[in-house]
Amino acid sequence: MTTTPTRKKRGTLRAEFGSPERRTAYYMILPALLIILIVAFYPIGYSIYLSFFKATIGNTGNFVGLQNYADMLTNSNFRTGLSNTIIFTVVSVFFEFVIGLAIALAINRAFRGRGLVRAAILVPWAFPTVISAVMWRLMFQDQIGIIQYVASALGVVSEPILADPTLLLLGAILVDVWKTTPFMALLLLAGLQTIPGDVYEAARVDGASVVQRFFRITLPLLKPAILVALLFRTLDAFRIYDLFWVMSSRELESLSTFVYKAVRVSQLNFSVGNAAAVFIFVTAFLIAMFFIKVLGMQTSTEE
């Protein structure tokens, strides 16, 4: 891509909007941008504003400063949601990454049956999360569930899985790993395929072992793809809602289910729920910034 020629500051804007091609470009972008600004950025601004008021669904209420955030931090449901969300995010993304990378490395070659493997990758991905939650709940179920049956038969669990908060969280992690590991593998595989084969050939000629090749060539060259995959999965796991909501019949708390209950179901805790919504937004923003600034993830498609 050629870069815009630098001009003197004065007249830059006029030149920018004076050129017909550029004007057309802005006209073409504007509708999409407006939709995004009005329906996503304006509401988040409004959310942040509301979070300083004792707001209800119907009116803004009195200014209370940071009181909503203080109430949020002392709320025991919020704390449960926060710790569940952190455990869920860290554990599931870790396993998805490790297993996904192993799968990507294994299938990065020509072999018979690629189509079948591709289908096996895409089928769990295409499922609506709530439907996979319904399906797995049927399998965890204590009267007819195959997993419950096998786990009890082996003596691993003695109580209904769906009635135990810890087992339920583990179950949710299992479902998430099942559903998104293949997708992780797909993203990493695409990254692997951009590494030219002769790099490995040269390393092999120089006597590098498999382990050395993995740590010295594969990982560094795969870093951009790894960061993108990890960031997307981390943010996705961090806002987990549908899986928890449906699998546990609304009992397993995450940050998002906390917000949902406060804002939509009971509305008694509206202002605290709204503060938690802002908390999720800010945390997600910080996570993204961490990946981009600290880990050096590239965000632009321009080279």
Add this chain to the structure above:
Amino acid sequence: MAAASASRSSRGSGLNLALFYVFLIVFVLVSVAPLLWVFKMSIITKSELFASPPTILPRTPTAASYATIFGDPAFQKALINSTIIAGTTTIICLFFGSIAAYAIARLRFRFKSIVMTLILAISFFPPVAIIAPLFIQFRTFGIIDTYLAAIVPDVVFALPLTIWILVSFFKELPRDLEEAAKVDGATTIQAFRKVIVPLAAPGVFTTAILTFIFAWNEFLFANTFLFDADTQPVTVAIPNFATVYTVDYGAQAAAAVMVTMPLVILVLIFQRRIVSGLTAGAVKG
């Protein structure tokens, strides 16, 4: 650029190859087994469902569970609602998305990186963060419990995906044809409509599938803004089925199978395209 590494590891001993295929088979089984198991649950009788130990293969296949859910008008309505919501979202996204993507892929303008950052920011955006203000606003506009309440936020969160994939498709198209069209006196818009759109049809189609799946699977907004069963999509209706058919696990299984069928079929037919669409944005970073 992608095929270079394929030949690298093709040599390997027979044992290695055997292990490799065992690994593949395990992987494919683990991926697909839950769907097959739930499908089995959907076609067996109630007594077989509760049998202990559970049967591996269905002993007495029956369509009773499917008769139950298709006899339920709420289920049919939910399927129609999902189709309307996901279909409309896809059309709107493709319209605005392809226009914007063309400008990003082909035209030169100063604020491109800011625009791209704003669009990318949406994919990092937790949707739950805006349900409170959106709920208040949708109530003011009186669109709670209408399709619009799900379509509007769905469009916003699907647009970045649409734009991202379309940009990478548009960039791959040869420039010569549009240049030629412009030399012949076509405007930018005409070049886009007459040259790019037909050429990009396969890419646009792939994007349409991905956007449709995204919108079909959406749950949070639908569950927040649609409390009326008349407009609820399947993602909201099916978990509620669990309350209606409390002990009819077969009906729940049948409903889950029916909702995933269209997606599984789409995925099986268009797997190659879907993979290229999904990885298009990610690899380039």
